[in-house]
Amino acid sequence: MMRWLWFLFLFLTSCEDLDARTVVLWHAYRGDEEKAIAEVARDFEKTHPGVRVELLAVPFEAYLSKLESAAPRGHGPDVFIDAHTRLGAYRQAKVTAEIPAGVIDANDYEASIDDAVGKYGVPLSTKCVALYVNDALFPDPPKTLDALEHAQLPAGVFPLAYEADVAYYHAPLLAAFGGRILGDDGTFAFDSEAGVLSLQRLQQMSHDHVIPEEPNGPLVTQLFVNGKAASVINGPWLRADLGTSVRYHVVPLPSIDGAGQMRPLLSVEAAMLTPHGAKNELAIDFLRYVASREAALTLATVGHQVVARNDAWTEPVIANDAPLVAFHDAVKTAIATPVSARMQSAWVPSDEAIRKTLRGGDPRAALAESRRRFDDAVKPPPPPASPAPALVVLGLLMLIAAWRIVQNTHISEIRASMGAYRYTAHAIVVVGVLVVLPLLAGAATSLFAGTRDDFRYVGFANYIAILTARGGALLGHGSFWLTLLVTVLWTVLNVALHVSIGLLLGVVLSRPVMRLRGVYRALLVLPWAVPSYVTALAWKGMFHRQFGAVNALLSAVGVEPISWFSKFSTSLTANVTTNVWLGFPFMMVVTLGALTSISKEVLEAAEVDGCTRWQRFWKVTLPLLRPALLPAVVLGAIWTFNMFNVVFLVSGGEPDGATDILVSQAYRWAFSRGHRYGYAAAYAVLIFVILAAQTFFAERAGREERA
Amino acid sequence: MQPAEARNERQKTDSTSRPEAEETAPRVEKKLRCEARGVHKSFGKTHVLRGVDLTVPEGGFAVLVGSSGCGKSTLLRSLAGLETIDQGSIRLAGRDVTNLAPRERDVAMVFQSYALYPHLTVRGNLAFGLELRGTSPADIAARVREVSEMLGLEALLDRLPKQLSGGQRQRVAMGRAIARRPTMFLFDEPLSNLDAALRAEVRVDIRRLHDRLGATTVYVTHDQVEAMTLADTLWVMNQGQVEQSGPPMEIYEKPKTRFVATFLGSPAMNLLEGKLAEKDGALVAAGDDITVPVDPARFGTMLAPGRAVTIGVRPHDLVVHREGMTRVTEIVVDVVEALGFETYVHGWARQAGPTIVVRLDAANVKVGEKLPLAIDASKVHLFDAETGRSLSS
DSSP states (O other): OHHHHHHHHHHHHHHHHTSTTEEEEEEOOOHHHHHHHHHHHHHHHHHSTTOEEEEEEOOHHHHHHHHHHHGGGTOSOSEEEEEGGGHHHHHHTTOOBOOOTTSOOGGGSOHHHHHHHTTSOEEEEEEOOEEEEETTTOSSOOSBHHHHHTOOOOTTOBSOBOOTTSHHHHHHHHHHTTOOSBOTTSSBTTSSHHHHHHHHHHHHHHHTTSSOSSOOHHHHHHHHHTTSBSEEEEOTTHHHHHTTSSOEEEEOOOBOTTSOBOOOEEEEEEEEEOHHHHTOHHHHHHHHHHTSHHHHHHHHHHHOOOBSOGGGGGSHHHHTOHHHHHHHHHHHHOEEOOOSTHHHHHHHHHHHHHHHHHTTOOHHHHHHHHHHHHHHHTSOOOOOOOSHHHHHHHHHHHHHHHHHHHHHOOHHHHHHTHHHHHHHHHHHHHHIIIIIHHHHHHHHHTTEESOGGGOEEOTTHHHHHHHTGGGSOTTSTTOHHHHHHHHHHHHHHHHHHHHHHHHHHHHHHTOTTOTTHHHHHHHHHHHHHSOHHHHHHHHHHHTOTTTOHHHHHHHHTTOOOOOGGGSHHHHHHHHHHHHHHHHHHHHHHHHHHHHHTSOHHHHHHHHHHTOOHHHHIIIIIHHHHHHHHHHHHHHHHHHHHTOHHHIIIIITTTTTTTTOOHHHHHHHHHHTSSOOHHHHHHHHHHHHHHHHHHHHHHHHHHHHHHO | OHHHHHHHHHHHHHHHSOOOTTOSSOOOSOOOOEEEEEEEEEETTEEEEEEEEEEEOTTOEEEEEOSTTSSHHHHHHHHHTSSOOSEEEEEETTEEOTTOOGGGTTEEEEOTTOOOOTTSOHHHHHHHHHHHTTOOHHHHHHHHHHHHHHHTOGGGTTSOGGGSOHHHHHHHHHHHHHHTOOSEEEEESTTTTSOHHHHHHHHHHHHHHHHHHOOOEEEEESOHHHHHHHOSEEEEEETTEEEEEEOHHHHHHSOSBHHHHHHSSSSOOEEEEEEEEEETTEEEEEOSSOEEEOOHHHHGGGOOTTOEEEEEEOTTTOEEOOTTSOEEEEEEEEEEEEOSSOEEEEEESSTTSOEEEEEESOOOOOTTOEEEEEOOGGGOEEEETTTOBBOOO
16 A cells, blocks of 8 residues: 555656656654744745745655665655765665755854765754753753762752663763764774773763663653753753753753763754756755755744754844753764764664663673674675576476476366456455565575675575574574574463463353453453553563562562563563563453353263362363364464564563564664664574474374364 | 062162172162252242252152253252252252262263263263272273173273264263262253154163162153153152152153143143033033043042033043943044054044044044044043142042
């Protein structure tokens, strides 16, 4: 459906192209920012009579694939707006063109901004973090981190809160010690003396309760709004959430005694030109206009954006918006986020090192391990292999298949069943397109490696790498075999609990003497009816070390709070608990259904024959439920084996990927370790093989039992 | 009754020596009297049992019979402990079991659907109750062999219930009950899922088995042939109460109520309205359809001319009128059902009057023909027209 809409859209835009007096602009803005860009477009239309600016809101994540499919055909936008951090990918995909000379003047911007976009974008606005301070708690904002740490504050108030376990927020601290996440040469620069110092400092802050434990975005916001955090490190996007609930002002990040200024990472929103737009004079005119001071003022006043042009800040309207000015000031000390595609592979290892340190690990060892993982993630794909052997095998297989089909086919039979084929044709087409083709495409992908521009056939290299644990220990960290063991443990635990709880509740709820059992049944099916990611996120919150409901309950009975995601056992427990909550209703419903098929007289016969209630359950009810439960268990095992949502959202693989299962591991290879789609596809094929084998054996066992 | 005497003989020998496992003929170890007193049971607002008394002597075969909904199955289930009773008491073998769970009552039950354990083989089904009681494997094997020989199940021991025919399942269900050697057997319409030929066969088997084992049995059925042929004592139930009990033939011959009279006997007794009157110095019961002689010796003082009565004559007791007999009525033949060895003739004495059924030996009757009928005064039943109670003393 989406695809058709997309084709329709392409068709419509190509019709628009016939009208040369149009500029097509893609953006991903919402709310005030969208209003602002629309106003800029209208202002441009006023000065260029007869020209129309076509605005289309497209999500950032969809940009690349849409640009790639549209640009070569000469469709798509003339201009699009995105963060400079993605320029590397866009340039690789050749969907951007250089901005013609004279459109912008480098002197209008801070040097860091100009560094960021280079020749490929018109800087519009900037985003970087600064320090929000609560006026009541910090009338006089501390200038140094040290002063902030030692500030006299009411009990229960954190001097500082920020998402400390995210590399983006740790980068300022790292920069203060002179470090970087990614070096200019594309190496993992975090693993340095500066990195160790920054992590030690973080460890100290966490230990001294300067910052809250296990922070996340909503928690940081909430703490600040409730006055439980005297200051937070956050970006301009926080302003909308704060509203007027708390009096605050924004200042640049503090400096650190004995080190330097904390310098945030900068990202620049820029208007970029497509090769298609480069041929459109009007598009160049439009770029010239958005680069102007006039447009910048509109973006600042209407969209409350931290506009990039220096000369816009002399305008009283925005010069008086103190927080906005503070963010603009922060740009002066900011460091542009590297554009290199390698940066994408650096985030996750950096996060991992920070989290390990926060759990009390040794920073040096954590960083060394993260460097190893970074190096592994950016390792060049295996050398291309000759597809000839595979093609020969494939050709032979097809020949054999064709031969067998020809041998086993009788024309008369086909003719006789022509009518039947007509009735099933649509189903064959739908299943073919929606199930078989993607499956084959996925399987074929597993034989390739590399990214978009360099997608090469590598034979079984991906499989060999996976099954040999990429040359490391077979049961080493993150290896296929270790993950498989975890997955099996995860599946067995879950299915055992699903079945036992489901059985228990099913048997209890089937007793006719129970009052309101209809109500209980409906209530108990509810966890199943709620989308699993909602449940997963709710449980994630409940397992929070400091503010979660589970620890609150435990402390009520005198148990020390547990840091659920810092140990494999507790982290797995949290995951299993969530998934049991999600999964038992299915088994309960199956049990209830199967119980109705058990003859009441058989149960009575057992009673008369001398069974106690317990004996009757084990010797009669359970054996009679088996035939119905067996397929449910097979299904449940498959679902659990592939239960991505819970693992990804609750523990997120914490601690350090130990609770990852095969499918979440595959996801990480595909999306957070340098887009190794072929490698991830090989994981998927292996998962498929494992599950197919499991189903096959379960089915055979079931058949033997029935025979 | 001859078999009953044989049973008594056996009881004497049993009381001296307990049966051992190696003994070939199984014996029931304990004999008991089953005794239910004033049993009441309601399901919601439906009063199913309204003060039932039931006693079964040791080794007796009691058949509970009645139309559906009369409470006979509920009574049986109450004896088994599958239903709790609201009021009254149940004693088995001299022990008050009113509040005991089924497993503590030591009874065995054969269900209408047989209720075999679908996941167990025939052997498993037979051994189930014994295993629960912790009987040793050797004893179980011996007991299973014994029972399967008795019922001809040897070849079926390793089959699952779904691989058996209806008759075979029925036998397994009985075997399961027998293997446990319970103090009492309860049968809940065990033959109603079998076809007619098989039913007759198994019926005889059950009687034979009972005579052989001498076990106290309570048997529920709505089939009067089963009731008549199997029972030592027949308990006719109606609307939650025992209407009449006693040996089957006695009930057949001397039904105490109109309900019992019509319930037993096939085709059912003809019931015709009439009044007592004097005719030629003798007492008769006269109605629009029939006028029958009344033998005062059988009815004693209950007879007063002018009293409204229901006249009951069984189809088997009516004969074609011949010289020297008193003609009681004349019917116009409507339907003739010739079964070969006997013939049922349906007819009416007056247009729009009730149908009268007659059993004849020969089939030489034609539709439309007039058929004069006679009856022996000793075969006439009289019931009070209002209460339905028999007038016989």
